[in-house]
Amino acid sequence: MEIQPILAALRKHRLATLLIALEIALACAVLCNACFLIANRMDAMRVNSGVEEASLATLQISGFDEKQASDVNARMLAGLRTIPGVQSASVLNSIPFGEHRGRVGITTDPEGKQFGGVIELYLGGPGSAEAMGLKLVAGRALQADDYQPFTGVFPSSAPVLMARELAEHLWPGADPLGKVIWVDKWSYRVVGIVDHLATPAPDWAGRSAPGWSAFVPAQPGPSLAGSYLIKAPPADLDRVLRDARALVAKVAPDTVLDQEGSQTIGDLRAQFFQQDRIMAFMLVGVIVALLLVTALGIVGLASFWVQQRRKQIGIRRAIGATRGDILRYFQTENFLIVSGGIGLGMVMAFGLNLALMKFYELPHLPLHYLPIGAAALWTLGQIAVLGPALRAAAVPPVVATRSG
């Protein structure tokens, strides 16, 4: 296929050619960045919580007095353990993707000078660390006598399990075992390191990171009550949670069940990322609409050109061009215009990415998005031009002999 005559013809239609190329360029810029944003949201939604989500649920009750707390805990735990299928029931203040009740700023020295960051302290009763399924990678597991009764909001001192990410942040390169973190007057000695434990709001931007958390063992009491962790086989979990919700009215009728907060961890996760999911859907919608509009634009202009050139096509056919030649002519023409648009579009995609990086905390657009976007637009262009091109190929040679 000769490219020279195509270029010569395009030069006659500079404005229209430019418009299609511009449209392709804009589409390319938005497409690459929208896909990148979707990928980013999907990544955020896949965040690892470090707990066995599929087999965990939480039950939240409130509205009881501090003095009743121990009694409520005892009744609830005993009741939960009678539900068939429950493998373990324990008290845990904060829940991944749920309530966060242990967000504190810590220091690594007793004077409170060396700020360590804002972290999550998971405060849990016996059995909760095991139920979460924390994987110990160094140090020792917690023992029964690590769980001590306490007064106040948190225990004043305790041995703790720390997430690896936090340990590496606080003491880079050093052995974290035996080190101590401070929250005002409270001190916690690290006895074990777990592979991963996410904070309840793991995409929390700012002075924190998703894996900055630690587990503090304690005996349930006035400040550790009303928030329960239930473990059951994944297949039974929904039924177990239903039974557990019904149980509250029976064993603790004087308390209020938090309907929204009492969910499986899987459901809490879905709720937590709902906004991101909606945004991802909306981006997909924008991409589809954009491609549709671009394709329609190509169809419209190509149809116009075909009609305008009917006579020339007839002449070409009359002097020996095959239908295939005509078809390929329009396809090549489209390919050239789209290529021009993509060239400009890549530059614009990069510019748009730079702008997004400035206003939203986004990383650089990975380079492999550009060829993928280009391939998508080439395909789109070829599909869109196929209809008009086929109509052009169907123009009979006899047209050449007619006037007008």
Add this chain to the structure above:
Amino acid sequence: MFTYYLELALRSLRRNKVLTALMVVAIALGIGACMTTLTVLHVLSGDPIPSKSARLFYPQLDPQDMDGYREGEEPPEQLTWVDGMNLLKAKRARRQALMTGGAVPVQPAQADVEPFFSDSRYTTADFFAMFDAPFLYGQGWNEADDDSKARVAVITRKLNEKLFGGKDSRGQVVRLKDTPFRVVGVLDDWRPNPHFYDLNVGNYTESEEVFVPLSTSRDLTLPRNGSTDCWGRGGGNDGDHMENATCVWMQFWVELASAADAPAYKAFLENYSREQKTLGRFQRPVNVRLRNVMEWLDQEKVVPSDVRLQSWLAIGFLVVCLVNTVGLMLAKFLRRAGELGVRRALGASKREIFKQLLIEAGVVGLAGGVCGLVLAFLGLWLVRQQPADYASLARLDLAMLGATFALAVGSSVAAGLLPALRACQVAPALQLKSQ
């Protein structure tokens, strides 16, 4: 001439229905997406109290110790109890109110209504007058009630309907956390958006249902909601000694007689800071802020970044749609070169041809605008289904409705400009010859 051109435009648009439909759909999609996102942005970035927002100010001080001090940093977003009280008592502004948020258990007198929690605001007396809160019955409490820790409450219309069946409930008793409170006023529907006076309880949250004097709430230690930031040996871990703790947890607003008084009030804040520094209470260099409502909302980045991103995407989308429309119109107008040539030959000036084509573009824009409006209503309905706290606010108002049509017609006429300019350049003789 206008009606004739209109008729010509309709005739021409009918002649090629597919092309016309393509243009209308492209504009409708662009306008629909744009108006949906811009309406959300417009609602969210609106002025919550337009009559006064330039005169209401939010003072900030920096009472922290030197630990972690970095020059040029923003002072804390709230005030300590001590500073809040000092500024309140100083009465250097026309009105001032010190406040914090919370939630109280409401125990209805009727046996058939279960006790429930209501969001509450603990504030000093000027709150209602300062924020132009509309009263259905009665009025707010006064300074004497503040000083005497009076057991008085202002409730909202919604709560009044729930508790007293919507009657004038002045003088009635409402039990909050086992304490009887006398109702002194009932607020009419009032929902400033954003919830500017305390963003800690949610940027677009509904207004509180119960208002109680701040002093009373501290006396009874009513449960508090919001943010508390402590430093040093603050000891803000228990709720009982918040008055002495080195913690910020209060919001303080002042109403000045005019925006021009702001520098004087700021000077007063600076003086106050210096004074506290001499007294040894403050350690950091003087670092005060005095922002009005809109500046404060801007500083706190209240509008969700997702909403901004969506608006930009939609605008980008509209641009693509318009470029598309330019292309299609170009095709359409040039195809009619013959017809236009005849009109030119019969004496129509270039200007007239240009006008005719622009009217045709305008008709397409109007049709696109109507369809776009339908799409925008659909889009806003979808937005309202979202779980965000601003979702229920996403409604089209009259201004945005007008803006939709202006945008639709304006942009499609703009899109028609280039093709029309090209089309009216046809040489009449050439066109007539080839026929």
